[in-house]
Amino acid sequence: MKIKWIGHSCFLITSDKGVKILTDPFKRDSHLSYPRAAESVDIVTVSHDHPDHNDVDSVVGRPAVLKGHVQKVMQDVVIRTMSTWHDEFKGKEKGANTVFIFNVDTVNICHLGDLGHQLSSAEVKTIGKIDVLLIPAGGLFTLDANAASMVCDDIKPHVAIPMHYKTDQCQWLKNTADDFAKGKKHVKKLDSDEVEISAGEMPETGEIWILRYSGQA
Numbered sequence: 001m002k003i004k005w006i007g008h009s010c011f012l013i014t015s016d017k018g019v020k021i022l023t024d025p026f027k028r029d030s031h032l033s034y035p036r037a038a039e040s041v042d043i044v045t046v047s048h049d050h051p052d053h054n055d056v057d058s059v060v061g062r063p064a065v066l067k068g069h070v071q072k073v074m075q076d077v078v079i080r081t082m083s084t085w086h087d088e089f090k091g092k093e094k095g096a097n098t099v100f101i102f103n104v105d106t107v108n109i110c111h112l113g114d115l116g117h118q119l120s121s122a123e124v125k126t127i128g129k130i131d132v133l134l135i136p137a138g139g140l141f142t143l144d145a146n147a148a149s150m151v152c153d154d155i156k157p158h159v160a161i162p163m164h165y166k167t168d169q170c171q172w173l174k175n176t177a178d179d180f181a182k183g184k185k186h187v188k189k190l191d192s193d194e195v196e197i198s199a200g201e202m203p204e205t206g207e208i209w210i211l212r213y214s215g216q217a
Helices: 121-127 145-155 177-181
Strands: 002-007 010-014 020-023 043-046 064-067 071-074 077-085 096-104 107-111 132-136 159-163 187-189 194-196 207-210
Touching: 002 159, 020 096, 043 077, 077 121, 121 145, 132 145, 145 177, 159 177, 177 207
Parallel strands: 020 043, 043 064, 107 132, 132 159, 159 207, 187 207
Antiparallel strands: 002 010, 002 194, 010 020, 071 077, 077 096, 096 107
16 A cells, blocks of 8 residues: 655545545645645545645545545455544644554554554553554644654554644644754655555564655755
């Protein structure tokens, strides 16, 4: 299967059989200027209803749109969710957030959406064994670099891919990917917006993979 970072919290996940999942499509404007996904997709997931995560009308194709509580099998993909919060005050400031967990070609992928708090031991157990963790690390509206590191330590994925951080296309966030990776071992900066992953080739030691965003020169 393949994971392509479009930008912000938007990824295109493609199964070996060609099922395409797009996470958190964003409204493109002067504050968030990544190119949008151009491919037709089968499934769209929305972690919460903020414009930089829920612009489903911009998505190509006639996808099934998944929000809130989900537990289903769609073609060769298993999808489930867990309810969390967008802030440290149980949603009083920014509302609810949905964590999506996908099993694609026996690879477990967790997209944390705009998680804004540390996870309880019960929540970590519910998320379960994760191969690839897509984790916000930009601060201000989500976990910052330090808090994201703590969540990674709790979940213990084989690979963590940061998202929702400061770049030249999204300058209003606090932390960059380098802030998240600072002082850590096993960091890979990939010269691509896409990686191919298989269950039998997961690194034994937890690694951080920093992807280029789609369209980056």
